[in-house]
Amino acid sequence: MAAATNQARIGRIGLYAFLVTTCLFFSIPLLVVISTSFKPLSEVRDFSVFQLPAQMTAAAWGKAWQSACTGTECAGLHIAFWNSVRIVIPSVIISVLVGSLNGYALSHWRVRGADTLMLALILGAFIPYQVIIFPLVKIFSTVGIFGSVACIIAVHVLFGLPVMTLLFRNFYVGIPNELVKAARVDGAGFWRIFLFIILPLSVNMLIVAAILQTTGIWNDYLFGLIFAGHNNTPMTVELMELATTSTGVVEYNVSTAAALLTALPPLLLYFFSGRYFVRGITAGAVKG
Amino acid sequence: MTGVRVIGVSKSHGLLRVLQDIDLAVEPGEFTVLLGPSGCGKTTLLNTIAGLDIPDSGSVFIGGRDVTNVDPSGRGIAMVFQSYALYPTMSVRRNLSFGLRVRSVQRDEVERRVAWASQMLQIGELLDRKPNQLSGGQRQRVAIGRALVQKAGVFLFDEPLSNLDAKLRMETRVEIKRLHQELGATMLYVTHDQIEAMTLATRIAVMHKGRVIQYAPPDELYERPRTMFVAGFVGSLATNMMTTRLSPGDPPMITLGTGRFPLDRYDFTSAPAGDRDVVLSVRPENVSLATSGQAGTVEADTLFTEPMGADTLAWFTLAGQRISARLDPHAARGLTGRVRLAFDLDKVSLFDPASGDRL
């Protein structure tokens, strides 16, 4: 019996050892990037990223924000930051609302062809972007908005459509149809029921969807690169520019600071809304 | 043959005392049912005996061996679970044999036991199916089979019939009773269904709020309930609980409405002293319509009747309280107005209204 508890104790210790080791492995990249971003330039060359800074300085952060060179311009990432904000906010609002409206129409109303549309959406969620990206460029050029903020917002809404719709549909299927029936007996129509009954019931899901979309769109690189146009490039694209633009010495401290600046909004979102975030990524996994 | 003894077992979840100083002795070959409403601690007690829950204090003996700190698999028990807990990805055969294989029982011995159990339960033709291809009753049999192959001395059943429909429940009940008689093994059985308890048990332990209130054979439990709770819980028709007045004397008398009844053969736990209110428990089958001229009767007003086929349950008001009688359907037909009722005073129970204990 004593042997059994001893064995169990060894098992527990092994368990925690494994967990702590793995957590270390998982946090090292972030720690390394953080520590490098606080190094002065003199400590960057010929130093490994694993060495802690001897002297702490936030200079690299300032440079990454204000004056680092991305391609030919040297104004840091602050313009791109605001570009990202301008892209993310409308994209998220529109795609979440459209998704919720679609989900409601598909779950509580009988619409002819709903099954076909559902199938089309499910498959749409899995289609590689590459298959439709060039036709989209053509379409947007024809319409005349290619390379504008409107264009990149449209692209994000477009690609968010399948997942957002399915997310909300599956959520609304769980709301009893009797509720909608009762409202209709009371004389409410499609829109009124949506606004006054369905939306108030979906606050949690709206948050989950908004977080999912915010993270996804903020972290997008491909669409920003192709559709946003030169004056609206989002932060991820500028970060790549910054990290690959080198004039002589590679300023890893500035690059790491820039990477952190770019990663900060979704990271904060993650740390402060963990519950919703986890629901979002698992529900919208197909987007990844 | 293995007996089970539980001595002074207590267990708390936070402030909730799930088990309070439980003592219970199950003789070898006995069929003990732990009976009680949900939340009374009966499943926790069973899990404690199984080793799935560890008591805060007290000890558990199985076959004379202190197993309080022994793993479930080392206790010589087999268990049937409420949800059956069949391994869904394994065939019936593998469900039966898996535990034995892991414990490296010899191959031919495993096969022999599986064959024996499947013959015993008539599940031979199901052996190659998966659990999700079985009906509820068949799953139940497989779950019992998985317990049988252990060749354990003690069988534990945790509400095994609660997921079956009424008809299957009755059939399986008979089956379990037959198994008990054929195997002669010790069985401990948890249920909240008093009919199951009455039909299966050699002894029933009625539990309430973490305590064993009464541990007795079914007929004793039914006829001499130790508390008001037991009287109310046991019996498929609810017993009548009437507030009456008890006056001492020889014999002591109880007064109910217009009637006065002598209790000359009632076995008092202590002789009554002084006039006092008591609760009289009289079962519906011990209430009858009085024949004319019968002594010791009381007036009551008919409320309505509920025909149940073999009997009819008739409801009356008596001194402002409701009372039911289980009557012959012919006698009850067309019953209206004022009637006279008689009681079988040999089969009543009296309780203290404050403590609920038997007088």
Next chain:
Amino acid sequence: MDDAVAREPRALTGTLAERSTPRRAASPRVREVAARLALVPTVLVMAVCFYGSIVWTVYISMTRSSMLPEYGFAGLFQYNRLFNSLSWQTTFDNMFIFGFLDVVGTLGVGILLAVVVDRHVRFESLFRTILLYPLALSFIVTGLAWQWILSPTIGIEHFVRGLGFPHFVFDWITQPETSIYTLVFAGVWHQSGFIMVVILAGLRGIDPEIWRATRVDGIPVWRAYVSVILPMLRPLIVTCIVLIVIAVVKSYDLVVAMTGGGPGFSSDLPAKFVIDYVFQRANIGEASAAAVIMLGSVIAIMGPYLHFEMVRKR
């Protein structure tokens, strides 16, 4: 939260199986108009931007288009050219190498972590927070961070040499033979937390009586996981595999940020190949052919999966 997580990864495929039970609305026709109108934009967008575009791409892949689209039918000309080009062969093989290792690694680490966390460890939420944060990072940031860590000049190699092993070599990322493997590190790091959460939710959904039964049966915990519990989660694990594979096919940002597809094209993946051929090499025809191959890969995975899911749910 956990049960929600458990349900949702399969939400998308689950909806397919549900389709056969039509939702009763029993509405007068007038009411349906609003619902239908609300869906019109979605239908149009799906028809034109998704499926119309696919048709267009498939068609272009069968023409001789290069910089500008041409519409003369040329059969499998582009595919022929594609599969005869060395860079596509490498790219195509890379998809399988990266895909296989990424699935094995991510699934292995994810399941192991889920099992460990399932053993009622303390500080569970802290561990989960740490194991899951990579998912909040973009593949660009992930790729850059791993590029720096694996870089021989500033990363592990430099660090270990500094510790007193001057001949230590770890330069996989700069070697054409090994660069593709470095993507696996980042991929596993980024995604195994997600797999952990999904599997953990599945584990938490297991009937506790199954666990009790294994204890009464005397089955060791590890054996219970291997023989009883994980087999019960097989549908969930298959879903995870499909999700990882789809992510592999779509991998673009990670390659761009980490290796740039290099050295040469040694770590190129189809998703990047297509974009490069469209926008840098201006070769729409060959790019479209490659894109169609990507689509085919996804269909080859999704088709059987959706089919079995539907059969299983019936």
